[in-house]
Every structure is written in structure tokens, then in C-alpha cells.
Amino acid sequence: MITSDRAVPWNAHRERASLSVSTYDQKGLPMRLNFQRFGGRHLAFSAALATLMAASATAQPMPDLQSCGTAGPSRLSVVGDGQSRAAPDLATVQVGVTTQADSAAEAMRLNAQQQTAVIEALGAAGIAGENLQTSGVTLSPQMAYNEGQPPTVTGYQARNMVSVRMSDLTRVGEVLDTIVAAGANEINGISFTLENAADAMDDALRAAVADARRKAEVLAESSGLSLGAVITVRDLPSGVSDPSPMMRMQADSAGSVPIQAGEASLAARVEIVYALTGDGACAQ
Numbered sequence: 448m449i450t451s452d453r454a455v456p457w458n459a460h461r462e463r464a465s466l467s468v469s470t471y472d473q474k475g476l477p478m479r480l481n482f483q484r485f486g487g488r489h490l491a492f493s494a495a496l497a498t499l500m501a502a503s504a505t506a507q508p509m510p511d512l513q514s515c516g517t518a519g520p521s522r523l524s525v526v527g528d529g530q531s532r533a534a535p536d537l538a539t540v541q542v543g544v545t546t547q548a549d550s551a552a553e554a555m556r557l558n559a560q561q562q563t564a565v566i567e568a569l570g571a572a573g574i575a576g577e578n579l580q581t582s583g584v585t586l587s588p589q590m591a592y593n594e595g596q597p598p599t600v601t602g603y604q605a606r607n608m609v610s611v612r613m614s615d616l617t618r619v620g621e622v623l624d625t626i627v628a629a630g631a632n633e634i635n636g637i638s639f640t641l642e643n644a645a646d647a648m649d650d651a652l653r654a655a656v657a658d659a660r661r662k663a664e665v666l667a668e669s670s671g672l673s674l675g676a677v678i679t680v681r682d683l684p685s686g687v688s689d690p691s692p693m694m695r696m697q698a699d700s701a702g703s704v705p706i707q708a709g710e711a712s713l714a715a716r717v718e719i720v721y722a723l724t725g726d727g728a729c730a731q
Contacts, residue, residue, distance in 0.1 A: 521723045522678060523666060527659025528685070528716050531650035535639035535711040538619050541582060542626050543608035543633040551586055551603040558605035561630040568629035569611060572622050578612040608635070614642070620704040639708045651715035652682070659719045667723060675722030685714040 544562040548554035569579060589602040611626075613619055616639070623634065641647060667674050722728075 520675065520728050521672075522720050523663055523674070523723055524718060524720045525659045525663045525666065526683070526716060526718050527655040527657070527662065528714065529651045529654025529656070529658055530712060530714050531647045531654065532710045532712050533641055533644075533647040535616070535641055535708050536614060537640050537642040538613045538616050538637060538706075538708065539640070540611050540613070540619070540623070540637045541608055541635040542611055542623075542631045543583075543606060543635070544631055545604060545606045545633055547589065547602055547604045549602050551588075551605075554603040554605040555586060558607050562607045562609070565626050565629045565631045566609065568625050569622070572618075572625045574611060574613065574622065580610045581607070582610045583608040606633070608633070616706070616708050619706045623704045623706075637706070639711060641711045641713070644711075644713060647711075647713050648715065651685075651713045652717065655715040655717045656680075656719070659717055663719065663721050667721075670723075672723045672725040672728050675724040675728075678720040678722055679718075680720075681718045683716040683718055685716040 542565065544558055544565060546554050546557040546561060548557055566579065570576070583606070585606045587604050587606075588600045589604055590598045591601045592598050611622070613622060619637065627634075663674055
């Protein structure tokens, strides 16, 4: 029987959630297994839990708890890692306009005029307003440094960057050509990610659970013991996945820009604690 301590699935915020699994030992006494989750990934964890419960059902009975005393049976904690790959469905590119002028006001005026033309070109190319977001606006003096003299201001530079999200990856090169023609003179990287990553994340978690089980079986067998019931399962921070494909280019490149989205990689890590069975399995 599986019971939940809170609503499932988990939402997109970083929070802690848990599942509890009620099972029974060889004497028919209830045991409560805590499944804890940290993080903000959507998760359909039922398949991974079913795998664990099926494996536990075929494991040897746990040693008599009374015979083990208050310490109970020994436990084995293992960490499993899993990974899945999928074609990305979202491209994000940082585009901008940099202008220079003798005065700060003129540099900002020229920048606004040029960036407005870029944003209008994006709209004409079918990029909706909700997929555009200003990511940075800067104004800085241009300095001249001469030996033996104090630095002097020779002009001003204005910079305006916009983040552009595109779900039609086949049009990324076309859109880049359009904005360069409209006046964009800075493109700082393209990232390809998964906007709908739930299924791929679930695959990574299942692989992590299977990896943990494999390690636990090897360790238990090498110690002359067998795996018992699953006691706890935790979803751990998995660290950084393979980096998303990135690209930097010169804004005046000739011809259409070639774009290769590649694959996005998602990683998962779990910690599982098993009870151990067999002779010598009682904790000391």
C-alpha cells in the first residue's frame, strides 16, 4: 500500500516532498518506508517505486527483529546515478545592440532606436512578445589612458540585451539572420533545453534506482549477505548535467547561420537504504 504525505506530483519550485510506503515484515508487523524528494523537478515516481517494491517482495525475509536486539538488522546505503537524453524543444538566444556616441544621451538614443528595430523584426518573424525579455541594459563611459595624464572620457557606450525564446528550432537560423539585418550587432550564445522534461526526468530517475539496486546487490553478495526490504529512498541533487549546446558567432557572418541543436541530457541521483538479511546481518 502506498500512501502520500502530500499532493503528488511535485511542482516546479524547489521544495521537499515525501512518499511513505507501508509494507509488512515476516511476522505481519507493519513497516513504514519513507521516500523523500528534494528539488523542483516534476516526477511520476510510481514506476520507480513499483520496481523497488517488486524487488523487495522477492528478497529474503528480514532477520527476526527480536533476535537482532534493539539495534535491528544492518543497513546498506547506496547512491545510484541515472541519465537520459532527449531532443531539445526550446532554444534561447541572447541578442543585443551596442552603440557608441560622444554623449551618454546620444548613445542611449541611438541604442533605443536600433533595438526597437530589432524587436519589431522579431515580432514580424512571428516571435510573440511573451517570448522576449530584456536581460540587461548598460551605459558606460569610454576612457582614454595616456601616460602621465589623468584618464579622460572620450565617449559613451550603451548596450541593450534581449533574451529570445523559440520553440520552433528549425527557424533559429532564419530568425538570427533577420535580427542581424535589423541592426543587432551582438549575439551571446544559444542554449538548447527541454521545456517539457518530465518524461525524460522520469527515465533518468528509473535508471538511477536501477543503478542503486545493482550496486547494493554486488555489495551485499560480496559481504555474504542478501538485500532485504527498502527502508528509505531519497532523490538527491544530481549536480550539473552535460552542458547544453552553446554557440557564439560574429554578427556580420555571411549567409544563413547553421544551427545544430543536438541532444539535451538530464541526470538524476538517488540514495536508497536497504535492510540486510542472512547470517551476521544483525547490527552490532
